[in-house]
Amino acid sequence: MLAISAANSHFIAHLPASSNDPNPLAKPISNKPNHLQILKKCTHLIQFKQVHAQFIKTPLHQSNTYLSKLIEALVDYGELPYARQVFDQVTQPSTFAFNTMIRCYGTNNLGHDGIDLYIRMRHQGVDADNFTYPFLLKACSGLKQGKGVHSLVVKDKRFSSEIHSLTSLTTFYCSFGDVGSARLLFDSMPERNVVTWTGIIKGYVKQKRYKEGIELFNQMKNYGVEINELTLVCILSACANLGSLEIGQWVHEYTDRKRIFLNPKLGAALIDMYGKCGHIDKAYRVFKTLPCKGVYVWNALIGGLAMHGYGIEAIKRFREMQGNGIKPDRITFIAVLSACSHSGLVEKGKEIFHSMRKDFGIEPGIKHYGCFVDILCRAGLLNEAYEVIMNMPMEPNAVLWGTLLNSCAAAANVELAEAAMERLMVLEPCNDGNYVLMSNIYAVKKRWNDVARIRKIMKDVQILRNPGHSLIEVDNVVHEFMVGDGRHPCSEQIYDMLEKVVITIKECYF
DNA sequence: ATAGGGTTAG
Numbered sequence: 383m384l385a386i387s388a389a390n391s392h393f394i395a396h397l398p399a400s401s402n403d404p405n406p407l408a409k410p411i412s413n414k415p416n417h418l419q420i421l422k423k424c425t426h427l428i429q430f431k432q433v434h435a436q437f438i439k440t441p442l443h444q445s446n447t448y449l450s451k452l453i454e455a456l457v458d459y460g461e462l463p464y465a466r467q468v469f470d471q472v473t474q475p476s477t478f479a480f481n482t483m484i485r486c487y488g489t490n491n492l493g494h495d496g497i498d499l500y501i502r503m504r505h506q507g508v509d510a511d512n513f514t515y516p517f518l519l520k521a522c523s524g525l526k527q528g529k530g531v532h533s534l535v536v537k538d539k540r541f542s543s544e545i546h547s548l549t550s551l552t553t554f555y556c557s558f559g560d561v562g563s564a565r566l567l568f569d570s571m572p573e574r575n576v577v578t579w580t581g582i583i584k585g586y587v588k589q590k591r592y593k594e595g596i597e598l599f600n601q602m603k604n605y606g607v608e609i610n611e612l613t614l615v616c617i618l619s620a621c622a623n624l625g626s627l628e629i630g631q632w633v634h635e636y637t638d639r640k641r642i643f644l645n646p647k648l649g650a651a652l653i654d655m656y657g658k659c660g661h662i663d664k665a666y667r668v669f670k671t672l673p674c675k676g677v678y679v680w681n682a683l684i685g686g687l688a689m690h691g692y693g694i695e696a697i698k699r700f701r702e703m704q705g706n707g708i709k710p711d712r713i714t715f716i717a718v719l720s721a722c723s724h725s726g727l728v729e730k731g732k733e734i735f736h737s738m739r740k741d742f743g744i745e746p747g748i749k750h751y752g753c754f755v756d757i758l759c760r761a762g763l764l765n766e767a768y769e770v771i772m773n774m775p776m777e778p779n780a781v782l783w784g785t786l787l788n789s790c791a792a793a794a795n796v797e798l799a800e801a802a803m804e805r806l807m808v809l810e811p812c813n814d815g816n817y818v819l820m821s822n823i824y825a826v827k828k829r830w831n832d833v834a835r836i837r838k839i840m841k842d843v844q845i846l847r848n849p850g851h852s853l854i855e856v857d858n859v860v861h862e863f864m865v866g867d868g869r870h871p872c873s874e875q876i877y878d879m880l881e882k883v884v885i886t887i888k889e890c891y892f
Numbered sequence: 893a894t895a896g897g898g899t900t901a902g
Contacts, residue, residue: 752901784902
């Protein structure tokens with residue numbers, strides 16, 4: 383049964399009777415109650431509970447719209463178990479009621495409960511409708527057990543060509559990285575719209591298959607499918623990761639031409655794209671034009687500044703953001719801490735790292751520790767970095783040990799390098815770079831036996847050395863280079879330029 | 893009441 387606490391009934395007993403009182407229970411529930419309107423007036427959890435306590439005695443509480451509104455409201459207040467109690471009191475829940483409950487499980491990452499409820503629904507002979515499978519599939523997001531839903535949808539003639547159910551199925555496959563299955567389904571669909579297209583593009587982008595994502599986007603344009611903000615956000619993310627300035631810029635111009643409003647998420651995606659494509663000035667320009675600068679927008683800018691080595695500027699923006707009443711989140715701290723590490727701001731970095739918990743109530747996660755260790759390592763404070771790694775509240779991963787190993791190579795610190803390497807052989811046994819670094823350190827120290835030992839391990843574990851390579855796109859042509867590669871037609875000029883760059887760097891720092 | 897959104901340490 384519903385439990386209304388003593389405090390609550392006290393509250394009911396003393397409700398003022400004046401007619402303009404905002405309290406929904408101020409007016410007694412009349413003979414002809416408009417229960418939906420009463421529900422609409424509720425603004426606090428306690429009021430919803432009280433309203434229901436009154437209605438439970440009447441048949442009204444079985445009404446579909448009433449039930450779904452109440453359940454949704456309760457779930458919004460984080461009262462999902464209570465919402466389920468309300469649901470369970472209904473003697474014959476309709477399809478509508480089941481759909482609502484399943485959807486709430488989905489939005490609260492309780493997929494298994496959603497599946498259980500669906501099974502119960504069918505067990506009780508309640509029929510599914512075209513809303514059921516989109517909700518159920520969203521609940522199944524990331525759960526491979528949900529694959530069975532595919533056959534349920536296909537077997538039912540009503541849904542086997544229905545766009546919402548099928549689109550949900552494709553995004554369901556994407557939710558655990560199976561873009562292949564998503565694509566098969568996508569290609570067989572009788573009808574697709576902007577949501578279907580964006581969903582599959584997002585699937586590719588999430589799997590880092592950026593080129594295929596962009597290819598689909600081009601097809602989408604050719605088919606004349608509508609393109610909206612969400613589509614563009616996905617494409618910008620692909621551009622950012624590919625360094626595809628041209629396409630990214632095209633997107634920017636497109637938003638201009640079509641007068642698409644740069645909402646915070648689209649704005650952040652644009653800033654991120656410009657930052658990652660090397661144009662921090664353009665990122666800045668976009669930033670300035672955005673009318674709403676949410677935390678996403680600030681994060682993208684600070685992250686861009688960090689990447690470009692503008693540490694002081696990043697910290698300035700970090701402060702300015704707070705001055706504007708925007709609360710930094712965990713991503714902000716990753717951005718600002720990496721700004722400190724790339725700019726050698728050790729003291730600032732320490733200060734900000736320690737302020738996370740103290741001033742912002744954000745518990746540092748492993749990535750924050752990663753940045754912090756990087757700050758110490760780049761500053762040459764290897765022992766301090768080692769201490770931090772050893773005393774972290776979580777298990778250090780390969781990134782942490784790799785950071786340390788990298789710096790040990792620069793400083794030729796054998797002891798700490800060995801400590802790091804010992805862990806890396808377990809955490810990342812196939813990473814060729816670690817072995818190469820370790821053997822290089824031994825070589826600097828002229829410890830040839832150890833060099834041979836590492837080489838032997840590499841041979842025994844059959845680690846293939848991956849030659850370093852990089853790609854760059856110029857005028858829509860991708861150029862690829864490998865270590866010591868001389869195949870490029872402009873190879874000679876490229877090496878000449880490289881030498882000049884190295885000389886310039888040396889002049890600056892030595 | 894249906895399906896799709898950005899940023900994350902070597």
